[in-house]
Amino acid sequence: MQATLQLAHPPSAPGAEKRRQPQPLLIRLTLGLALGLVLPTIAVAEGISIEDAYVRAVPPGQTNSAAFMTLTNQGNQDRALLAAESDAAEVVELHTHRMEDGMMRMRQVEQIDLPVGEVVTLAPGGLHLMLIGLTKTLAPGDQIDLTLGFDNGSQQSLSLPVKRIEHGMGAMPHH
Template sequence: MKRLLHTAALGILLSMTVACQADADKSAAAVPATNTAADSVTVEAPFVRAIPPGQPNSASFMTLVNTSDSDHSVKSAASPVAATVELHTHTNNNGVMEMRQVPQIDVPAKGRTELKPGGLHVMLIGLQQELKVGETAAITLTFEDGSTTTVNAPIQEVMPAKH
């Protein structure tokens, strides 16, 4: 009799465990997976411009690739190598190239945005360390939804943009 009660109790516990697991699986399936902008936008070929010692500023360049069906934008950037990091572009003002801060860098749905010398870039202002060729600099991008992605951008010699 005792053995029969143990077997019955074990059967009830097993049934309850299976039922609870099934409910948990249904609950997990009911919650849609949320993709953040950082999940949808990848960074290709990042690099930071090497500069001579003593120069206070540099810039980072990369290509942003959006694999989602939604537009996204980079709203800000940060790096431990600089006191201030800003999103910038170059504009031609009556034949004179000028750098200007921009509020965001847009990455269209299923599209690409290239950050390159003479165009959009991440400006590194007030360098906190020497930028040596062959080393890397961490650049963190913050998107419109607050998600972030960090890349370790190689520091490279870059020819100046032709005006």
């Protein structure tokens, strides 16, 4: 019994050279994946770009954390961030820090305004998203899913890396 191997398109067959060249779709997918690993987190929700999003790592047993990011309204109407949710916390609230009676105090806010053309930074010591009642440990290198809700009904789902924040305003205890 003799077995033979036949090539579907032997090298001398017409079109064989074309098949050996990388496909444009494969190149685009590979390039997209490579850029995704190099560029900072960028998402866009109805004219709102979201960059540099991350959540603060906390020691095991700590029940609260905070998420930070930069939001830019690139649309033609003022917008507002109204809500956020995550499977990593029982509740996610919009917060800010305000000076009251000589003390910096954290307060919940109803919304975070996003005026047209403006950059709004959620950062330690200022506006931020408060993750209350953590449902999992947040260690550096982990990822959490977070969904933002805007005043026009649009939502944006993000995957945020968990990062350690050094001492300073970002290390202030939260609730």
